[in-house]
Amino acid sequence: MLVVALVAFTLSNFVGDPISNMVGQEATLEDREALREQLGLNDPVPVQFVRFIGDAARGDFGISYRLQRPVQDLIAERLPATLELVAVSAVFALAFGIPLGIFTALYRNSWVSRFILTISLAGVSLPTFVLGILLIYVFSVTLQWMPSFGRGPTADLGWWSTGLLSFDGWRAIIMPAVTLGLYQLTLILRLVRAEMLEVLRTDYIKFARARGLKNRAINFGHALKNTLIPVITITGLNIGGLIAFSIVTETVFQWPGMGLLFIQAVQFADVPVMSAYLVLASLIFVMVNLIVDILYVVVDPRLRTERRVTQRS
Amino acid sequence: MSEQHLPNITLGRRMGEAMVRFARSDLLFSFVRQPVIVLAFIITVVFVLAATFAPLVAPHDPFDPATLNLMDAFYPPAWTEEGNESFFLGTDNQGRDILSTIIYGSRISLIVGFAAVVFSIVLGVLVGLLSGFVGGWIDAVLMRIADIQLTIPGLLIALLVDGIARSALPSGAREEIAIYVVIFAIGISAWPQYARVARSGAMSEKVKDYVASARIIGTPSWIILLRHVLPNILGPVLVLGTIGLALAITSEATLSFLGVGVPPTTPSLGTLIRIGNDFLFSGEWWITLFPAAALVALVLAVNLLGDWLRDALNPKLR
Amino acid sequence: MVALLKVKNLRVEIPTRRELLVPVDDVSFEIAPGEILGVVGESGAGKSLTGAAVIGLLEPPGRVGAGEIHLGNRRIDNLPYREIRKIRGREIGMIFQDPLTSLNPVYTIGRQLIETLQTHQDLTQSQAKARAIELLQEVGIPAAAERINQYPHQFSGGMRQRVVISLALANNPKLIIADEPTTALDVSVQAQIIKLLKRLAADHGAAVMLVSHDMGVIAETCDRVAVMYAGRIVEIGEVHNVVERPNHPYTQGLMAAIPRLGGKDETLAHIKGSMPRPNAIPNGCAFHPRCPHRFKPCDRDRPDLMKGQGSEAACWLLQKEKANV
Numbered sequence: 001m002l003v004v005a006l007v008a009f010t011l012s013n014f015v016g017d018p019i020s021n022m023v024g025q026e027a028t029l030e031d032r033e034a035l036r037e038q039l040g041l042n043d044p045v046p047v048q049f050v051r052f053i054g055d056a057a058r059g060d061f062g063i064s065y066r067l068q069r070p071v072q073d074l075i076a077e078r079l080p081a082t083l084e085l086v087a088v089s090a091v092f093a094l095a096f097g098i099p100l101g102i103f104t105a106l107y108r109n110s111w112v113s114r115f116i117l118t119i120s121l122a123g124v125s126l127p128t129f130v131l132g133i134l135l136i137y138v139f140s141v142t143l144q145w146m147p148s149f150g151r152g153p154t155a156d157l158g159w160w161s162t163g164l165l166s167f168d169g170w171r172a173i174i175m176p177a178v179t180l181g182l183y184q185l186t187l188i189l190r191l192v193r194a195e196m197l198e199v200l201r202t203d204y205i206k207f208a209r210a211r212g213l214k215n216r217a218i219n220f221g222h223a224l225k226n227t228l229i230p231v232i233t234i235t236g237l238n239i240g241g242l243i244a245f246s247i248v249t250e251t252v253f254q255w256p257g258m259g260l261l262f263i264q265a266v267q268f269a270d271v272p273v274m275s276a277y278l279v280l281a282s283l284i285f286v287m288v289n290l291i292v293d294i295l296y297v298v299v300d301p302r303l304r305t306e307r308r309v310t311q312r313s
Numbered sequence: 314m315s316e317q318h319l320p321n322i323t324l325g326r327r328m329g330e331a332m333v334r335f336a337r338s339d340l341l342f343s344f345v346r347q348p349v350i351v352l353a354f355i356i357t358v359v360f361v362l363a364a365t366f367a368p369l370v371a372p373h374d375p376f377d378p379a380t381l382n383l384m385d386a387f388y389p390p391a392w393t394e395e396g397n398e399s400f401f402l403g404t405d406n407q408g409r410d411i412l413s414t415i416i417y418g419s420r421i422s423l424i425v426g427f428a429a430v431v432f433s434i435v436l437g438v439l440v441g442l443l444s445g446f447v448g449g450w451i452d453a454v455l456m457r458i459a460d461i462q463l464t465i466p467g468l469l470i471a472l473l474v475d476g477i478a479r480s481a482l483p484s485g486a487r488e489e490i491a492i493y494v495v496i497f498a499i500g501i502s503a504w505p506q507y508a509r510v511a512r513s514g515a516m517s518e519k520v521k522d523y524v525a526s527a528r529i530i531g532t533p534s535w536i537i538l539l540r541h542v543l544p545n546i547l548g549p550v551l552v553l554g555t556i557g558l559a560l561a562i563t564s565e566a567t568l569s570f571l572g573v574g575v576p577p578t579t580p581s582l583g584t585l586i587r588i589g590n591d592f593l594f595s596g597e598w599w600i601t602l603f604p605a606a607a608l609v610a611l612v613l614a615v616n617l618l619g620d621w622l623r624d625a626l627n628p629k630l631r
Numbered sequence: 632m633v634a635l636l637k638v639k640n641l642r643v644e645i646p647t648r649r650e651l652l653v654p655v656d657d658v659s660f661e662i663a664p665g666e667i668l669g670v671v672g673e674s675g676a677g678k679s680l681t682g683a684a685v686i687g688l689l690e691p692p693g694r695v696g697a698g699e700i701h702l703g704n705r706r707i708d709n710l711p712y713r714e715i716r717k718i719r720g721r722e723i724g725m726i727f728q729d730p731l732t733s734l735n736p737v738y739t740i741g742r743q744l745i746e747t748l749q750t751h752q753d754l755t756q757s758q759a760k761a762r763a764i765e766l767l768q769e770v771g772i773p774a775a776a777e778r779i780n781q782y783p784h785q786f787s788g789g790m791r792q793r794v795v796i797s798l799a800l801a802n803n804p805k806l807i808i809a810d811e812p813t814t815a816l817d818v819s820v821q822a823q824i825i826k827l828l829k830r831l832a833a834d835h836g837a838a839v840m841l842v843s844h845d846m847g848v849i850a851e852t853c854d855r856v857a858v859m860y861a862g863r864i865v866e867i868g869e870v871h872n873v874v875e876r877p878n879h880p881y882t883q884g885l886m887a888a889i890p891r892l893g894g895k896d897e898t899l900a901h902i903k904g905s906m907p908r909p910n911a912i913p914n915g916c917a918f919h920p921r922c923p924h925r926f927k928p929c930d931r932d933r934p935d936l937m938k939g940q941g942s943e944a945a946c947w948l949l950q951k952e953k954a955n956v
Contacts, residue, residue, distance in 0.1 A: 101864035121620070125613040127563045129570045130586065130605045137602070141596060210688060210727075211747045211798060212720030220737050221746075229737070237464070244466035251571055266476035266573055274476055281469070301737055301782045 074261060075276060082257030086242050088173055089181035094235070097185040098228075101192025105200070106219060116189070123186035128245050132179040132252035139175060153285070156225040184238060191234055195227040202226075229300050236292030243281050335574065344399045353617035360611050364420035372401070373410040382408050390599050393484055403599040411599060414585055415607045420607070421581035425496055426562040430554055432500030434507050438550065441511025442542065446519055456512070459505035467502035474498035475573045491576045499564045503557055507550060514546035555619035559612045566608055582608040634661035635838045636685070636806055637701040641708075643689065643862075643910075644696035652909040653696070655680050656862040657937075664805065667839040669853035671846055673906050675751065676841045677862040682808045685709070685840070687715040698913050702806065703803060721751040723798035724837075728811040730791035734783035740767075740794050741779035744801060751802045766797040770827060789820035793827065800831060807832060808840045813848060846885060850874050850884050858882050861907050862916035863933075868942020878939035879946050880922045892941050896901075916947065922947055 104113040199205065200223055208218050247259035254260070258277060265273035368374070388404040390411075444455040463468065478494045518524060518541050527536075568574030569583030579583060582604050589601025612624035643655035655677040662668045670678045683689050685700055687707070700708040707718060719725075727733050734876060735743060744763035748754055754762065760779070767775035770793040783791060792812065799807065809828060813821040832839045842848055848868060849856050858869040858879065866879040877883045884902040904921040907913060913920055919929040928934075928947045936943040937950060 017393070121616065122613060125559065125563075125616045126609055127566055127570075127612070129567060131602060131610060132587070133590060133593065135604060137598065199657075203729060204735040205725055206688065207725075207727055207733045207795070207798075208735070210686060210717050210719055210725040211750070211801075212718070213746065213750050214716070217746065217750070222738070225737050226735070240464065240466045240469070244468040244472075247472070248567055248571065262472075263571055263573070266472055274473075278473070285464070299737075302784050 008201070017294070035186055044226050054180045074273065075258070075280065077151060078256060078258050079280075081248055082250070082259060085173065085176055085255060085257060086239075086246055088177040089184065089242060089246075090239070092181040092234075093188055094176050094186035095138060097120055097188030098192055098231070101189040102183075102196060102219075102224070102227075104189070105193045107194035108197070117193075120186040120189050123182050126182075128179060128183060128248045132176070132249060133184060135179060149234060174251050176253045176255050177299050179252070180242065184235075184242060184247065187229065187238060188235060191231055192227060195230055197224045199223045202300075226301075232295055232299065236288055239288045240285050243284065349578070350617060353614040355620075356610060356614040360419055361423060362616075363416050364423045367420050369417050374523070389597070390603075391457060402603050403597075405588065405600045406453065411603050415604055418580055418582040418585045418604060419607060419611065421492075421575060421579050422562050422565060422583070422611070425492065425499070425565045425575065425581065426558050428496045429499035429503070429561040430557045432496060433503040433557065434550060434554055435465070437504035437507025438511040438546070441508035442515045444508065444540075445512035445515030447518075452512075455508070462502075463503045464479075464503050467560070468564060468567065470502040471495075471568060472571075472573065473499040474501060476567065482567060489538075491543045491574075491578065493576050495565060498568075499561050503537075503561070504554055507559075510546050510549045510553065511542070514542045518542045518545065522571070535567050545624065552619060552623045554624060555615060555622055559615040561572060562608070562615070563612055582611075585593055635661070635664045635703060636662040636840070638681075638685065639699045639701075640733060641681065641684060641698035641700065642696040643677070643684050647692075650910060653912075654862050654909040654910075655684065658859075658862070658864050659698075659700075660857050660864065660867060662806070662838040663842060664838050666855065667829070667831065667841055667853045669849035669856040670840060670842045670859060671844065671849045672859035675845060675908065676859040678844075678859050679736045679810050681859075682725070682840060682842050685806075686719055686725050686808060688725075697938055698895045703816060710913055716813060717751070718726075720747060720799075720804070721802045722804050722810065723806045724804035724806045726792075726799045726810065726812050729815045730788060730816070731783070731797050732769055733795050734791060736783055737919075738754075739780050739782055740786075744779070744798060746802045747798055763801075767794070769799075770797045770808050772792070772797075774921070786866070788816055792816060792820075792824055793841060796824075796827065796831070800835070800837075803835060806840070808842070810842045811844070812841075814843070814845070821848065829851070858885070861912050861915060862909065863945065864936065865918065866942055866944040867936065872941030878942055878943050878944035878949065879916050879918075880924050880948070881918050882944070900922075916945070926951070 024045035101114055104116055107113050200219075205218060205223060208222055213222075243259075246257065247263055249255065250257045251263055258280070261273060262277040265277065334524050353611045386404055386406050386408045390401065390403045400412070402415070403413065404410055440455055440459075444452045474534050475494060475498050478490075478498075524541070565574055565581060566583030566586070570587045572587065573580050574583055580588070584606035586601050586608065589597075589604060592598075592600050638661070639659050641655060641658045642653060645652040645654060654675075654724065658677070658681055660668065668911070671894075672678050680689070680693070683693075685694055687710075695708050698708070699706055702718070702722060709815065719821075734740065741760065741763055744766065745756065748759040748762055749756075764775045764779055767779060772778055772790060772793055778786075783794070786794060788886065789790075792815075812828065813824050816824060827850060828841075831837075832887040841849065841853055853870050854872050855868060856870045857864050858873065858881065860881050861867070866873060866877060866882045868878075873882060874886060877886055881902070888901050900953070901921065902921055907917065907920075913930070915928070915930040915932055916922070916925075916934055919925045922929065932947075934945045934947050934950075938947050939946075939949045
C-alpha cells in the first residue's frame with residue numbers, strides 16, 4: 001500500500017504543474033507563487049509526502065482540477081455505484097461459474113460441456129466494451145427491455161445510495177453486471193473445471209470409490225471442498241481485474257461510478273482524482289486479499305493446526 | 314576455427330533441424346487434424362496480409378480527404394435496400410467506406426499489438442535472464458517488482474502510464490508520440506510473465522555442468538544464455554506471446570475505445586467502434602458492429618491459435 | 632474349503648490410439664476365506680491391475696476384456712454400477728499404497744469413518760461414531776476417542792496407514808485387497824502394519840489378496856503366492872514351496888537375486904534383460920528371451936499352469952521332464 005501511496009504522491013506533485021492546472025493560463029506569477037505557498041508546495045519533499053499520507057488517511061485528496069470540487073465528495077457520491085456493480089458482478093460470476101465448472105468437469109464428454117467450453121473461449125476473446133455494446137444493442141435498442149445508461153432510481157441509506165431496492169434499479173444494473181462479470185465467469189468456470197478434474201484423479205477419491213461411497217457424496221462432498229479452496233484465493237486475486245474492468249463497463253453504460261470518474265480524470269489529466277482512485281482501488285484490493293487469506297485458513301484444516309512433533313507410530 | 318564463428322553455425326543448424334522436426338512432428342499433425350484451428354490460422358493470416366497490404370487491398374482510401382464525399386455518408390451495407398455496391402459494408406458519418414476503415418484499422422491494431430508484445434518479450438526475457446543467471450539481490454529486487462506488478466491488473470497499469478504521459482507531455486507532442494505511448498503502456502504491463510519464464514529457464518540451465526565448463530574456458534555469459542537457454546524457453550514464450558498478442562490487441566482496443574489510446578488520426582479498430590457507438594441509437598448499426606465483429610474475429614482466432622499451441626507444445630499431454 | 636474369490640481367465644485390455652494393450656492375460660486363481668494370497672512381480676507385471684479389476688475400479692479406457700470373477704456364489708465382473716458400489720467397501724475392502732494421499736486432507740478421520748460406516752450400514756450418528764472409535768482402537772491408534780477428530784496430516788505415516796486399514800475394514804469385508812500397503816512406509820513400520828493385517832484378517836476370517844513387489848513381505852505373510860510376469864501368472868503355490876523350490880526359471884531367478892545374510896561373498900545375481908512392456912510381449916512363453924533353459928516349444932506356444940514339484944508353474948520344462956520320466 002505504501003508503494004501505491006508513493007506512486008500516487010509522485011503523480012500529484014511532479015507530473016505536470018499542479019498550479020497551472022488549477023488556476024488556468026491567465027493567472028499572474030504572483031498569484032501562482034501565493035498559491036504554491038498556500039498549498040505548501042515549497043516545503044521539502046518528505047514533509048509533503050507525510051502530509052499527503054495524513055490527508056489521504058483522513059480521506060482528503062484535495063480538489064479535482066477538472067470539476068473544482070473536493071475529491072472526497074466526488075468519491076463519496078460515486079463509490080456506492082461502483083461497489084454495487086462490482087458486488088453484483090462478482091456474485092453473478094460465482095453463482096454461474098462454479099456450477100458450470102462443476103458440470104463440465106463431471107460430464108466431460110457431453111456435447112453440452114463442449115458447447116459451454118467453446119462459449120467460454122469466446123467469453124475470453126470478447127473485449128468487455130464490445131460485449132457491453134452488443135448487449136445494449138440487443139436489449140436496449142432492439143428489444144427495449146432495459147435502460148442503456150445510468151443507474152435507474154436510487155434510494156439513499158444514510159451516506160450510501162443504493163439502486164438495488166427497486167425493480168428498475170435492478171433492471172439498470174443487470175446489463176452492466178453481466179458485462180463486467182462475464183469475463184470473470186469464464187475464468188472461474190475454467191478454473192473450477194481444471195481443479196475438479198485434478199481432484200477427481202487423486203488417490204483419496206479412488207479410495208473413496210473403493211469404499212463404495214455414493215457418487216453424490218464423492219463429487220459434492222469430497223471433491224468439491226478440495227476444488228473450491230484454490231478457487232477462493234484466485235478469485236480474490238482477480239478482484240483487481242473486476243475493479244479495472246469496471247472502468248470500461250462504467251464508460252459503456254455511463255454508470256456513475258468511480259471508474260467513469262477515473263477515466264475522465266485520465267482524459268483531462270486530473271491528477272488528484274487519479275491518485276485518489278489509485279489509493280482507493282489498492283485499499284479495496286488489499287482488504288479483499290486479507291479477507292481471502294482469512295477465509296483460506298478457515299477452510300483448509302492443514303493451515304489451522306500448529307505444527308508439533310508428530311508422534312511416532 | 315575461431316570462437317566467433319561457432320555460435321552462428323550451431324544456431325543456423327539448430328534452426329534447420331527444428332524446421333525438419335516440425336514438418337514431421339506431432340505439432341503439424343495435431344494442427345491439421347483440427348479444422349477449427351486451421352480456420353483460426355487462416356483468419357489470422359488474412360488479417361495480417363490485408364493489414365500489411367492495406368493500400369492495395371482496400372477498395373477505398375478512407376483517410377484521403379480528397380476522395381471523401383459527404384453525400385456518401387450513412388450508406389447501409391451493400392446487401393440491404395438502400396445500400397450501394399461500391400461500399401460493401403456501408404459508410405460512416407463522413408462517407409468513409411467501412412470495409413476500408415476496418416482494413417486500415419486492423420493495421421493499426423495489429424501493429425500496436427505486435428509491437429507491444431515484442432516489447433514485453435524483449436524486456437521480460439532480458440530481465441528474466443539477468444535475474445535468473447546472476448541471482449543474488451538483483452534477482453530479489455527484480456522479482457519483487459515483477460510480483461507487485463503482477464497483482465495490479467494490466468489495464469490499470471496501461472491507463473496509469475497513459476495518464477501520466479498525457480499530463481507530463483506538452484500537448485503539441487502528444488499526438489505524434491501517442492502511439493508509442495500506447496505501445497509502451499501495453500508492453501510494460503505484460504513483461505513479468507516472460508521474465509518469469511526466462512528466469513526459470515536461466516536458473517535451471519545455470520546449474521548444469523556444461524555451463525561451468527564453458528565459463529572455465531572463458532565463454533562470455535551472454536553467449537551461454539543465447540545458445541542454450543533461449544532455445545529452451547522459446548516454446549513457452551511463443552505460447553505466452555500468442556495469447557499475449559490477443560490480449561494486447563484487446564487492450565489497445567479498450568484504450569482507444571475509452572479515448573486514451575491511439576490518436577483519432579490513425580484509428581484502430583477500437584477507435585472505430587467508439588466512433589460508431591454514437592450512431593448505434595439512431596439506427597446506423599453497421600458503423601460500430603462491423604469493426605466490432607472484425608475485432609472479435611481477430612482476437613478469437615489468435616486466442617485459439619495460442620490455446621492450440623499451448624496444448625500441442627505441452628509435453629505432458631503427448 | 633470353498634473358495635471365496637474365484638478369478639477365471641481374467642483379461643484386462645487397454646485400447647489406446649495406436650493399439651490394444653493387454654496388461655493382464657488369462658489370469659486365474661482362487662482365494663479361500665481366511666487365506667492370504669500374495670501376488671508378487673515387478674512393476675508393470677499387472678498385479679495392481681488385477682486387483683483393480685476384482686474390485687471393479689479399472690480406470691477407463693481400461694476394461695475387462697474376458698474372463699469371470701466370482702465372489703462367493705455370485706459373479707461380480709459384469710454387475711451394473713449400482714450393485715458393484717454396494718459390494719465395494721462392504722464385501723471387498725481395498726488398501727492403496729500411499730497413506731498420505733489416500734485420505735482426504737480436509738475432513739477429519741472421524742467424518743471419513745462415519746461416512747463409510749453409514750454408507751453401508753444403517754447406523755445413527757452416535758452409533759457410527761462409537762463404532763468408529765472401536766475400529767481405531769482395533770487397529771492400534773492410541774487415544775482413539777480424541778484422535779477421531781483430528782485431520783490426516785496430524786498423523787504419522789504408519790498411523791495413517793492404520794487409519795486407512797480401519798476405513799477399509801469398517802464394514803467387515805470378506806475380501807481385502809492390499810495393493811503395496813507397506814511400500815511407502817519406513818522399514819520399521821512395515822513389519823507392524825503387516826502384523827496388523829494378518830491379525831485382523833484372522834480375527835475377521837477375511838481372505839486377503841496382498842499385492843507387492845517385495846518378496847520378503849510376501850514370504851513373511853502369505854499362505855500362498857502367485858508370481859506374475861508380463862501379465863500372466865507364471866507360478867502359483869504354497870509360499871514355502873515357491874520360495875524354497877521354485878519351478879519356474881523366472882521365480883528361480885528372483886529367489887537367486889535376493890541377497891542373503893551369511894551367504895558367500897558373490898556378485899549379486901540378476902536376470903539378464905528386463906520384463907517386456909505390454910506392447911512388446913514375445914510369442915509363446917513371455918519369459919523365453921531371458922530364460923537360460925529355453926528350448927524348442929518356448930518361443931511358439933504359450934504354456935498354461937502345469938503341476939510341478941510342490942507348486943504349479945507355466946513352463947514347458949515341467950512337461951519335458953514328465954515326458955522323460
